[in-house]
Amino acid sequence: MVKVKRQVKKNSETNPTDCGKHTTLSVGQVAKRSGIAVSAVHFYEQKGLIQSRRNAGNQRRYHRDVLRRIAVIKTAQQVGVPLAKIAHALSSLPDNKAPNVEDWAHMSSLWLDDLNHRIDTLIALRDNLSNCIGCGCLSLHHCWLRNPGDTLSQQGCGARLIDPD
Amino acid sequence: MVKVKRQVKKNSETNPTDCGKHTTLSVGQVAKRSGIAVSAVHFYEQKGLIQSRRNAGNQRRYHRDVLRRIAVIKTAQQVGVPLAKIAHALSSLPDNKAPNVEDWAHMSSLWLDDLNHRIDTLIALRDNLSNCIGCGCLSLHHCWLRNPGDTLSQQGCGARLIDPD
DNA sequence: GCTTGACCTTAACCATGCTTGAGGTTTTAG
DNA sequence: CTAAAACCTCAAGCATGGTTAAGGTCAAGC
Numbered sequence: 001m002v003k004v005k006r007q008v009k010k011n012s013e014t015n016p017t018d019c020g021k022h023t024t025l026s027v028g029q030v031a032k033r034s035g036i037a038v039s040a041v042h043f044y045e046q047k048g049l050i051q052s053r054r055n056a057g058n059q060r061r062y063h064r065d066v067l068r069r070i071a072v073i074k075t076a077q078q079v080g081v082p083l084a085k086i087a088h089a090l091s092s093l094p095d096n097k098a099p100n101v102e103d104w105a106h107m108s109s110l111w112l113d114d115l116n117h118r119i120d121t122l123i124a125l126r127d128n129l130s131n132c133i134g135c136g137c138l139s140l141h142h143c144w145l146r147n148p149g150d151t152l153s154q155q156g157c158g159a160r161l162i163d164p165d
Numbered sequence: 166m167v168k169v170k171r172q173v174k175k176n177s178e179t180n181p182t183d184c185g186k187h188t189t190l191s192v193g194q195v196a197k198r199s200g201i202a203v204s205a206v207h208f209y210e211q212k213g214l215i216q217s218r219r220n221a222g223n224q225r226r227y228h229r230d231v232l233r234r235i236a237v238i239k240t241a242q243q244v245g246v247p248l249a250k251i252a253h254a255l256s257s258l259p260d261n262k263a264p265n266v267e268d269w270a271h272m273s274s275l276w277l278d279d280l281n282h283r284i285d286t287l288i289a290l291r292d293n294l295s296n297c298i299g300c301g302c303l304s305l306h307h308c309w310l311r312n313p314g315d316t317l318s319q320q321g322c323g324a325r326l327i328d329p330d
Numbered sequence: 331g332c333t334t335g336a337c338c339t340t341a342a343c344c345a346t347g348c349t350t351g352a353g354g355t356t357t358t359a360g
Numbered sequence: 361c362t363a364a365a366a367c368c369t370c371a372a373g374c375a376t377g378g379t380t381a382a383g384g385t386c387a388a389g390c
Contacts, residue, residue, distance in 0.1 A: 028366060037349075057357070057367085079287065119284060121243070125280060126284065193337080221386095222338090225338090247377090248377070249376090
C-alpha cells in the first residue's frame with residue numbers, strides 16, 4: 001500500500017461527535033452504537049452481512065445504514081435464525097444503499113413466517129409438556145414426548161413401546 | 166482388563182428381539198430406539214447426561230430408563246436448553262433408578278417456565294416486527310427494534326437517534 | 331472355527347459465532 | 361511533534377454439540 005501524506009484538513013467523517021447526515025462511521029462507532037464488539041463488526045463484514053469502504057488510511061468507514069442491518073441481525077438472532085440465513089436475507093437488500101420500507105417489509109415477512117413457525121412449535125411443545133409429563137402420561141406408550149415423530153424402529157416386538165415401566 | 170471366557174449360555178440381554186422387562190439395552194439399541202446416533206449416545210454419557218454399566222466384555226448396557234432421559238434431552242434441546250443445563254436438571258433425578266412421576270413433573274415444570282419465557286419473548290419479537298418493520302416505523306427513532314434494550318451510546322449529539330434516514 | 335457386525339477407546343475434526351493476541355499502522359489530542 | 365488511542369491483518373483459541381477415523385476387541389451365526 002502506498003503511504004499517503006497526512007491530510008491537512010481534519011476529516012469530519014471520523015469525528016465522534018459529528019452529527020452530520022453525510023458522515024460515515026468508524027468501526028468503533030458502529031460497535032458502540034450497535035452494542036456489539038468491534039470484533040463482531042469485523043466478523044459480520046467478513047461473513048458478508050455488512051459492508052464498508054476504506055478511507056485513505058485503510059480504515060473502515062460504514063454507511064449509517066449498517067446500524068439498521070445490525071439491528072436486524074441481532075433481532076433475527078434472538079429469533080434463532082443462523083447467520084448464514086440472515087446473510088442470505090440481507091443480500092436481497094440493495095448493497096450500500098438505504099433500503100426502502102418495502103425492502104424491509106419483505107424481509108420482515110420472511111422473519112415473521114419463521115417466527116410464527118417457531119412460536120407454534122414451542123407452544124405445541126409446551127402443551128405436550130403440560131399434558132404429557134405433568135400428568136404422568138410419560139409412562140404411557142402413546143405419549144408424544146416419548147415417541148416424537150414416530151421414528152421408532154420397526155423391528156422387534158417392542159417397537160411401539162419404548163418402556164412400559 | 167482380564168479376558169473372560171465366552172459364556173456358554175446365550176445372553177438374553179443382548180438379544181435385539183427380546184421383549185423382557187428385565188433386559189438391558191446395548192448402545193446400538195439405544196441409538197436406534199431413541200433416534201440418535203451411537204456417537205451421540207457416547208457423547209451424552211461422557212457429558213454425564215446418561216449412565217451405563219458394562220457387561221463382561223466391557224460393552225455398555227443401558228437401563229431402559231435411558232430412553233426417557235434421551236427423550237427429555239431431545240425435548241429440552243428443541244426448547245433451546247443447552248446440554249449443561251439439561252445435565253444439571255437430570256442430575257436431580259435418581260441415578261439409574263426409574264424416576265417417578267413427581268421427579269419428571271418437577272423437571273418439566275422447570276422446562277415449562279423456560280418455555281413460557283421463550284414463547285413470550287418470541288411473541289413480543291413478532292409483534293414488534295409486525296408493528297415496527299411492517300409498517301415502516303423502522304425509520305422512526307423510537308422503534309424498539311432499532312434501539313433494543315436502550316443500549317445506545319450516550320455520548321455525542323446523535324445518541325438517541327440511530328439513523329434518521 | 332471363523333467371519334462379520336457391533337462395540338471399544340482415543341483423538342482429531344467440523345460448524346457456528348465469535349474473542350483474543352501479536353505485530354504493525356493511522357489518527358487524534360495536547 | 362509525540363504519545364496514546366484506535367485501527368489494521370492474520371492466526372489461533374474458545375464453547376457448544378456433536379461426527380469421523382484409526383486401530384483393536386467382542387459376540388453371534390453358520
